[in-house]
Amino acid sequence: MDETFILEMEKIEKSFPGVQALRGVELKVAPGEIHALVGENGSGKSTLMKIIMGIYHRDKGIVRLYGREVMFTHPAQALMQGIAMIHQEISPVMDMEIAENIFMGREIRMALRKNRNGNGFLVDIKEMRKQAELLLKEFGLNLDPATLMRKLSVGQCQLIEIIKAVSCNAKIIIMD
Numbered sequence: 126m127d128e129t130f131i132l133e134m135e136k137i138e139k140s141f142p143g144v145q146a147l148r149g150v151e152l153k154v155a156p157g158e159i160h161a162l163v164g165e166n167g168s169g170k171s172t173l174m175k176i177i178m179g180i181y182h183r184d185k186g187i188v189r190l191y192g193r194e195v196m197f198t199h200p201a202q203a204l205m206q207g208i209a210m211i212h213q214e215i216s217p218v219m220d221m222e223i224a225e226n227i228f229m230g231r232e233i234r235m236a237l238r239k240n241r242n243g244n245g246f247l248v249d250i251k252e253m254r255k256q257a258e259l260l261l262k263e264f265g266l267n268l269d270p271a272t273l274m275r276k277l278s279v280g281q282c283q284l285i286e287i288i289k290a291v292s293c294n295a296k297i298i299i300m301d
Contacts, residue, residue, distance in 0.1 A: 130155050130189070132177070132208075132297060137186035139172055146172045150186070154297065171213070174299045178203045178210050201230075209295035211286045217274040224250065224257035224270040227289045260288050 132154040139147040147169045154160060162170045175181040177188065179197025188195055190206055197203045200210065217226050225232075233253045234246040257270035266284060274282060290298045 131191055133187070133189040133192075134173070134177070135187045135189075137173065137176060137188070138184045139169075139176060139181060140184055147176075147183075156296075171301050174210060174301050177208060177297075177299065204293060204295070207294065207296035208299065209290035209293050209297070210299040210301060211283075211290055213301045215282055215286050217282050217285065219275040220273060222250075222254070222271050222273060223261070223268060223277070223285055224253040226274055226285055227257050227260065227270075227292055228253045229289075231293070256292075260292055264288055 130153045132152070134150060134152040137147050137150040137152075138145075150169070150173060152160070152173070162173065164170055172181060176183045177197075178200045179202055180200060182196070182198070190208070195206070197206075203210075218229065221229075233249045233256070235249040235252075236246055254270040261268050261270060264284060264287075266281070266288075268277075268281070274285070277285070287298075287300075
């Protein structure tokens with residue numbers, strides 16, 4: 126176990142009916158490194174990334190994060206451990222604002238007073254817009270965070286996905 130790597134994948138194997146997608150794959154990522162997986166369509170690049178994220182389960186091999194073996198069963202688990210993925214096919218909610226897309230699933234909430242059903246909350250759209258505006262400026266985008274996603278270009282939508290990953294404080298960002 127080498128703790129100089131934040132991510133280690135050893136002897137990863139994955140098969141689908143009639144297809145050996147991965148055989149003996151090794152990958153080690155140290156802090157601050159940038160890696161590119163290059164290969165033909167169908168060579169297993171996306172499969173490997175989906176194993177890291179818990180979208181697919183590996184048949185064999187070991188995945189370590191910060192020196193500890195992990196087996197994520199859902200992408201939310203990987204995200205909680207600092208791994209975010211930007212998929213080839215992005216899927217923003219086009220009728221929602223930029224700010225809502227950035228914080229989707231991690232909405233900023235404001236508490237309500239205790240009521241007969243327990244504590245309630247409201248989504249704090251004002252605070253989400255404020256934080257989204259800071260993120261947009263950090264990336265050099267002069268966009269209003271209240272803009273609907275459908276008004277953006279494909280490239281701008283991709284940048285919003287990158288901003289979303291960065292805003293999660295991800296230590297590893299996978300771009301498929």
